[in-house]
Amino acid sequence: MTSLAHTAADAVTVTRRNLIKIRRVPDLLVFTTLQPIMFVLLFAYVFGGAIGEQNTGIDYKEFLIAGIFAQTVVFGSTFTGFSLAEDLQKGFIDRFRTLPMSPAAVLLGRTASDVVNNLISLLVMGLSGLVVGWRIRSNPLDALGGFLLLLLFAYAVSWIMALVGLLVRTPEVVNNAAFIVIFPLTFIANTFVSPETLPGPLRTFAYWNPVSSVTQAARELFGNTNPQFPPPDVWPLQHPVVYSLLWSAAVLLVFVPLSVRQYQRTTSR
Structure with missing residues (x-):
């Protein structure tokens, strides 16, 4: 118990250090929040007319925001x-x-502070969504569940990125590698269009893509769905909350010990 208490205390200290860095370098937070706002405006007003309600069953702005949330936290x-x-x-x-x-404290503090960063981004995006016409149509408890699920999934992905950062050890390469993987992962999904509009292999990938299930779960928890346009008849999108939780748990079980072990190897050199 003492060891766990010390680890928790050290993690809190590292988290505080990282949050102070954000406060002292506000440019980090500004550019983090500007990108999702840009995506909201771009897709809502430039592409929204072309994609439209005919492909989603609801007002496109309500379809869009959960996808923007999922993409941004990832x-x-x-x-x-x-x-x-x-x-x-x-x-x-x-x-x-x-x-x-x-x-473990360094990694716990790093990932915890990034949850706070993602939370701020979600708040900014939520306000931007309200401005362009997005509305939460469920009860407050379900809506809270939607935000928590997004943060949990992002927290799990952050442990994958922690391992990448420890292996690569160059910020520029981390950015390039992450972009190459995450950009298609967040677009070959139901984030911006219905998977039904995608060609065969991409459609199958989108069905089983965890980003799709997180997005679908958020839409359902926010009440941004239309019963006349049910999700595709595939298990991940019929049970998006369960599938997203399973993915998050699996990623944490695998990548937390791998990241801690790699950190120990890196610092022992």
Whole structure:
């Protein structure tokens, strides 16, 4: 218990350090929130007329926002890998190594602070969505569940990015590698269009893509669905909350120990 208490205390300290960095370098937060706002405006007013209600069954702005949420928190999780690689490059990890602290504390603090960053992004996007016409049509408890599910999934992905950051150790390469993987992952999904509009292989990928299930779960929890346009008859989209939780749990079970082990290897060199 003492070891767990010390790890938790160290993680809180690292989290505070990372949040102070965001406060002192507000440009990080500004550019993090500008991108989702740009996507909201771009898809709502430029592409919304072309995609439209005929393909989604509801007002496109209500269809869109959950997809923007999912894409943004997944992209936001890449900040974990970028920051760890930057700390390695600048020698901060070497300083942590000289302190009597748990190896897991650095990673726990890093991923926890990025949850706060994603939470701020969701708040900004939610306000932007309300401005363009998005509305939550469910009860407050379901809506809260939608936001928590998005944050949980992003937290799981941040552990994948933590491992990438520890392996690559160069912020620029982390950004490039993450973009190459995450960009198609968030677009070959139901984030912006119905999967039914995609060609065969891409449609199948979109059906089983966890980003699709998180997006579908958020739409259902926000009440942004139309019973006359049910989701495709595939298990992940018929049970999106369960599928998203299973994915999040599996990623955490695999990548938390892998990241901690890689951190120990990296700091022992």
